[in-house]
Structures are given as C-alpha cells and as structure tokens.
Amino acid sequence: MRKVSISLLVMLLFAIGLSACGAAAPGASTNTIKIGINAPLTGDIPKVGEGTKYAAEMWLEDIDAAGGLEVGGEKYDVELVIEDNEAKAESATAVTTKLISQDEILVMVGPQSSKQAVPAGEVANNQKTPMVSPWSTNPNTTLDRPFVFRTPFLDPFQGPVLANFATEEFGFTKAAVLYDVASDYPKGLAEFFKSGWEELHGEGSVVAYESFTTNDTDFSAQLTKIKDSGAEFLFAPQYYNEVALIVQQARELGWEGPILGSDSWGSAELMSLCGDACKGLFFSTHYAAAGATGATKEFIDRYNEKYGYVPDDVGALTWDTMLLIQKAIQDCGTITGDIAQDRQCVRDAMAQIKDFEGITGSMTFTEEGDPVKCAVIVKISDAGEFEFYKQVCPE
C-alpha cells in the first residue's frame, strides 16, 4: 500500500512539474487571430479537403512572412485551426461547434460540400460567427443567414450561362441533359439549365432529359436515347470521374455532337481519366488554369511548385476566401479581443465588400451572402490543358 501511495505521489509531482512547463509555454495570447478551417480531410472527397488545406496554408505562409496580419496599424499573429469533418454532416456540425465555442475562432472557412455546409451554417449563424464556404452551391447554405457567406457562384446563375453560351456559340436549338438524380449538385444544375434553355428556345427544346444514380458506370441506355432524340449537344453537369465515362461511352456509341460541362469538370484528374476523348470540349468554371495571367498565374505556379499539381477550383476558391477574410478583418479596423464584438465587426465588413478582385473573378456580395461574379468558359485544348475561352458576367 505504501509503495502504491509513493508511486502515486511521484506521478503527481511529475505532472505538476510538467504542467509548470506547459504554463510557461505560449498559450493563447490576445495578439492572435484564429481562423478555423472545417474541411473533409478524410471520407468521400479528401482531395477537396486537401485543396482547401493547402491553399489556406499557403496564405498563412504569406501572412507569417509579412510578420503577421496588420489590422488598424497593429500586427497580429494568425493561427489556423484545421479540423477534419470526415465529409459527414454530423461531424461538420460538431467541428463547427468546437471551433466556435472551444477554439474561439474569429471566422470559419468551410465546410465544402453542401450536405455539410447547410447544417454547419445553421450552427455558425446561431452562434453569430462568420462562416465562408468556398465550395457549397446549395441556396439553403446562405439563405436567411446573415453570418454565412460563400465564394463560388450559384447554380441558378451557372445554368443559364451555359444555355446562353450554347445558343450564341453554336446556334443550337435542341439540347440533351444527362445527370445524376441522387446527387444534390448535378440535379440542381440540370434543372436550372433546363429552365434556362426552355426560356430561350421554348417548351420541349430539351429533347432528352436523362438521369442515372450515383456510382452507375454504364450509361449506354441513356446515351442511346439521347442519340436518337435528335439533340444537337449534350449537357453533363457531372463530377470528373463520371465525365470521363460518359464522354468515352458517348463517343463509342457514335455521338458526334459537343458535350458541355460545368465547374465540377475542373479537376486535374479529368484529363488522366478521359484522355483524348475530352479534348475540344467546353465547360464553365471559376477560373482557367492554362493561359492564366497575373495573380492567378502566380497562385497556380506557387501551388504547383509546392504540392506538385495544378490546383482544382476548390483550391483557387479557398485562396480567394482567405484573401476575402483578410480584407474583411482589415476593413473591420480594430480587434478588441471581445470575440463576439469582433465577429460581428468582421461579418459587417464582409457584407460591405464591393468589387473584390480575386483570382476567380471580381466579387460583390448580395444581401444573402452570395457573390455576384463572372463565370469562365474553358476549352480543353489539344494539349489537354484547360484554356480560357470566354468570360460570361451577370447582367
């Protein structure tokens, strides 16, 4: 028994000693601005989380190199609190709550996919903490939530943009759509495209409106129908892995017309999966990597050099999100240390931002916290690069 008590005592003393070290270590100082990153680093879409994380870390490097973030004449250290939300809705909510109540972040970046951003936005808005999603396109993410913002354009904008493009560029009148009915993003975009197209060409101008379910790999039935429908081109708002299959199978079945895509095509993986079949096709996106100039090129080159691949749109959007947050914090003017007040201040500054020049275009926020910005139409060149073709802006 004595031995036991002695060993317990020793352990206790040891712990006290160590905790003294801990106390001496730099804790949370008032001169630190904390920014939370809520990203899917594991789970279904790890590449998206990685893009966000890398872009945010690159931004932090810049800040650190400048000796901190200057707000109202004073330099503040910036700390990124990066948390993994496993691409699950409940984890995204838990992470959001933790970042806000435990880590006391000033602003949160993320979550990315809408199934996480919608519930996380609810928490952030209730806790009066600004949140900026760099990827979510579901209208519900920001709807009636003054504290929630996003940097990508919305599907109700992108759908008509593509409809206009196909009309003006090729003079087509009959469209076919192939989309994943079980997935939030393609389904929404397909609907917006359809309504936009029918507005231009009248009822029934979408001659084939075919769907499939996530993880399907054989589209021959739908593609045969589309081929027989007399459509002049095909719109496929799918993710890059499905795009490769759709394009290849369409060509095998003898489909000659162009295939149009959306921003979900914009991944470096697309060309390695799709190969020659995808060359010469068009899609709309946030920025064009090949032939980029100025700040965009600088970002792409830096990212490519550091991490070994050309960043996807989520990387570029996160980069813009970080700069946007930086601007909002600086516009706010003072960091009082009272976290509730500072969050309100940053939120107000964010809503005021006008004509912010990002690498994915110029942005002005609407009342809902959605950006008004231009879309870029990209052509896949014969070298397999995503080349800038045209810019389409909202009227």
Add this chain to the structure above:
Amino acid sequence: MTAINSKLSTGKKDVSLFLQKLWEPFSVSPMLGWLIGVLIAVLLEYTVGLYVARMLGLPKIPVLFGVLIMLETPILFPSAVLYVLIIFIIPIALIARFTAPLTNTLAGKLIDVQPWLAVLVHLGLFYAALHLWAEINDYRVLVVRLTLISIILTLSLNVVNGYMGEFSCSHPGFMALGAYGASVFTLFLFVDDRTFGEALLPAQLGFLMFPLGLVFGGAIAALGALIIAIPSFRTRGDYLAIISLAFMFIVKSLIENLEFVGGPRGLGGQPDWANLPTVFAWTVICIWVTNNFVKSTFGKALNAVRDDEVAADAMTVNTRQTKMVAFLFAAFWAGVAGGLFAHVLRYVNPGSFGLQKLAEILAMLYFGGLNSVVGSIVGAVSFNLVSEALRPLEILKWIIIPVIFILVMIFRPTGLIAFTELNVINIIRPKNKAAVPQNVEVSQ
C-alpha cells in the same frame, strides 16, 4: 523463454494486484455515493473550473477530459491530466469513499421504500451532473446528444444482430425513414417553411407534441421493417444481410427521388426541440424498454430462435412472430434515433444514411459486444469519444480505429462486454458488507 513468460505474467499479476488494492477502499461505495461525488465535482468545475485551469496554464477548461488536448497541444497534456485529477478524480474518490456509510444506508432505505424511486433518484442525480457538465460548453452538449443517439441506434441494432442472431444491414434505412417521418411531422404541422407552407398548429404546442412526432417517425420505420420482413424472413443468414442491404439503398433512392421532401438537396429548418433533456429522456426510455424486452420471456424466445430455430419451433415458440416483433421493435427505435438526429442537426439529406453510417453502427455494436445492453452503451460511448479524440490525426485516425477493432476482435471476439444482463438494482444497491449477503439471499 519460460523465464520471460513467467516474468511477464508476474508483471501482469502485479498490475492487476495493484489495481485490486487501489480499488479495495472504494468497493464499499455504492452508486449513490459515486453520483453525489460526480455531481459535486461537476459543481466544482462549474464554479472554480476556469480558475483552476488558468492556474495550471490551460487557456480554457479541458473540454473532454483533456483527450482533445492530448493530440492538439501535447505540451499542455500534463496540465490537463492534473486538472482532471484535481477537479474530478480526487473529489469524486474522496466523496465516494467517505460518504460511503451514509450513502449505503440511504441507498438501502431508498430501495426498501420503492425500487423505482431509487432508480429515479439515481437517474436524476446523473442527469443533473451531465447537464451541469455539458452546460460549460456547446461542444460538450452536441457531443453528448450525438452520443446518446448513437446509444439508441446501437441498442436497437443489438436486438436484431445480437439477441436475434441475424445480420441486418438496413438500420441506416430505418433511421432515414424515422428522420424524414419526424421531420415531415414537425415541419408540416408546426413550422412555416418553404417546403410545406404555413404551419397548421401553433409552434408553442409543437414542443409538447414532439414525442408524438418521434413516435410517428419510429412507426414509419417499423412500417418499412414490416415491408422488408415479410419477404426476407423466408431467408436466413447471408441472404437476409443482402436483402436488408438492398433495403437500405432502396430507402436512400426513394428519398432522393421524392421531390416533396427535397430530394438529394435534403430537408432543413427543423425546430430545435431535440435538446439535451429530451434526448436524454428518450435514451433512458429506450434503455429501459429494451432491457425489459430482452429479459422478458419474449427475449428468451428470441435467444432460443437465435441458437436453434428448429428446436425453438419444437418447443412451441412461434418463431416467425417472434422474429417479426423483434425486427419491428428494433426498427422503431432506429426511427426514433433518426428523428432525434434530424432535430439535433436540423437538417437531413439522404446522403447521410449510406454505407458509412452502417459501418459506424456496426462498429459500435461489435466493439461494445453482442447480446448486452451495457455493451451497446459502452460501445457507442467509447466509439464516439475515441472518434472525437482522434480527429486531429486526420487520415491516421482511420488506421488507428480499425487497428483497435482488430485487436478487440482478437482478444475479445464477442466485443468488450458481451452476453451480460443489465441488472439495475444490482448497480444501485448498497455495497457495505452488512447489506451484501442479505441482498444475495433476496435475489436467490
């Protein structure tokens, strides 16, 4: 070799002897004493917790007993351990030990008056402690609520996979049915929203009617279970597993194609009614009902069906009805859990109820142990805590958790606590020497 072995075994013996000795003075403390200790410790944290944390160099109160700090800022971990020692372990141990004579008498008297009263008092104390503990931080509240929902889910799956001995994979499907059922109920009746238009009834009434909504969700899940049970109970084993897996995908596709509940976009805007007391109450009811269910004659019949269906049939057990009732019972509780889940997150989408969810529920179940109510609780709580604690490791987390599982399966193939019955009176009875033989006689 033998020398090393014997050395190892003596080392093991030393540790267990040490633990035994450490435990010895506390073996006389009844549950009542422990709960009072916990309550006082939580009060202590509530009043001076922040002050103590600051003194130890911690920026804030360690949120989950320092398990988060352990990986995020290891240098602060000793302080967190010390904090837990000062605020929780030492006060609880002291109070439990030194009030033992008093609490033993009290516990004995309570049980003598009315066993259910004693249980209620214990539950009340436990809830008070839990509530105060969670109050400190929103993150704690959310983690506790999600953990409690996991307990309901795991427990309900245990009825099918454990007590009934079939391998069912349709639980996320039932959960989805319950989540959407309860959400439609509350959104349609009590909330002005875009999907269903104006509320039919005043929102004030809604909170009182919320249990009805959960029961409605559970009933829809049970209906789904009935639909799958009729054709699939002609099969057993692997075939049932495949059919139930198919059912899960059918439910997911169905909801994805139902426009009026939002399709793949999901359904949001549920009122914030699944607060901590509500979720706690439902969890307690679920544990109580399930425990009684599996200990009843019916539960024994279920076990008989599991062990040998033909023999059970010969012994006049109506096997088909038994299986059906158990399956519907499990689906009902999965539906209730789904309803609570939807109202905690205040958003549901069909993508949440896929294979990932299934893997999680199965993991919690097999980790905790089949055929055991306690096992399910232990499995759900430990899985949720480990999952939260290891989050900073990112991708490594999904290597460590499976490794833990493989180790558990090697050393305890049936899970941590399998095949044990939950005897509530045994847990809360007085632990002093005078009372023990008496109670043993009573129970015999």
